[in-house]
Amino acid sequence: MAGPRDDAGDGERHLSRAPAYWDDLDDTADAVAPTFDVRSTSLWDAPLPPQPTSDVPEEPDEPPEQDGTAPEEPLARPGPVARAEDWLRDRQNRLLWIAAFVVGTLLGGAAVHSWETQAADAARRDTVQVTARVAEDAASSASWTGTRQPWTLRIVLTNTGPGDVRLQNARLDDDRYTSNLRQVSRGVRIPAGDETWISMDVTHSCAQGGPATAPRDVILTVAPDDRPERDVQVRLADDNTLIVDTARQKCQTVASEVWITSELVGEPADLDTTLVTPIRIRQHDRRAIALRELRTPTPGLSMVASTRPVSFVEDLTPVTALRWSVADCAKARVVVYAEVGISAVVQLADAGPSLRTAIVLDANAVLAIVRFITRSCG
Incomplete structure (x- = not known):
């Protein structure tokens, strides 16, 4: 039986095969057989042998590409001069705010003071302070006996207010008496600090001999200087009960009608x-x-x-x-x-x-x- 045929001769065909790992093994005794994982299904999974080193020095790795952003520099701590300037600037700003606040407060206070002054002046012009008392010669003389309605009541008015007033009308604040200011006393001007007397026509009932008590107040229609007229209620002093005496005296004779x-x-x-x-x-x-x-x-x-x-x-x-x-x-x-x-x-x-x-x-x-x-x- 013939031995195996050598296909390497003439006309021989090369049978291609995959190179085996051991084809490159060194025959030296220092060669170390690679270790396998017996569970591996291919030789390709084996680790590669160490590569020979070259005397040519390796080129250093290229530096990483820059993204165009300059690296952050560490913040420098301000020096004493910079800190002093910052303190002065802060102090100046604070002073400016304080000055603005003070100026605003002063201007606001001046405006409020001006308004209060005007209001006080208007209130002073509007103020009416008048006192009233029955004149000592009101109408109590016996020579007037026999008259009843109307009879003349004289009242003394004193202007104790800050401005002049003009009297437009007057009446007793008592339903038992009917009264009105006589024409001669209408429009009387009473300067501040002065007094004047006025005349009023008064009527009343003589039932039960006439009124037993006097009216307590008189209503004055007055007009302060350049101000609208208005009514003010003034206490009428009659310490000697002249009104009651006169009113009852007028009811004593048949001439009272x-x-x-x-x-x-x-x-x-x-x-x-x-x-x-x-x-x-x-x-x-x-x-x-x-x-x-x-x-x-x-x-x-x-x-x-x-x-x-x-x-x-x-x-x-x-x-x-x-x-x-x-x-x-x-x-x-x-x-x-x-x-x-x-x-x-x-x-x-x-x-x-x-x-x-x-x-x-x-x-x-x-x-x-x-x-x-x-x-x-x-």
């Missing part, structure tokens, strides 16, 4: 020893047809009417001149306003008995008579 007043016409004429007061006389219930025996009960004075009798045309007489003269200066000097007046005998329309009654004299006429006494009796 007859009420006659006078009105000054034109200016009084001072003729040295004589004072002429032109008046009209008005009745308020149309019960009288004429007046006779006009005279004055005023102590120290005498009076003569230019016309007697004086007839009524409905409720008013023609102008009548009253001529006044001083008969006794000693008595005239102590006369009070309430004692200055006139009286007359009234002839009634119903043919009833005549009666004497007092006639309320115009306030301007009373003032002229008092001035005439003062001048004549010095």
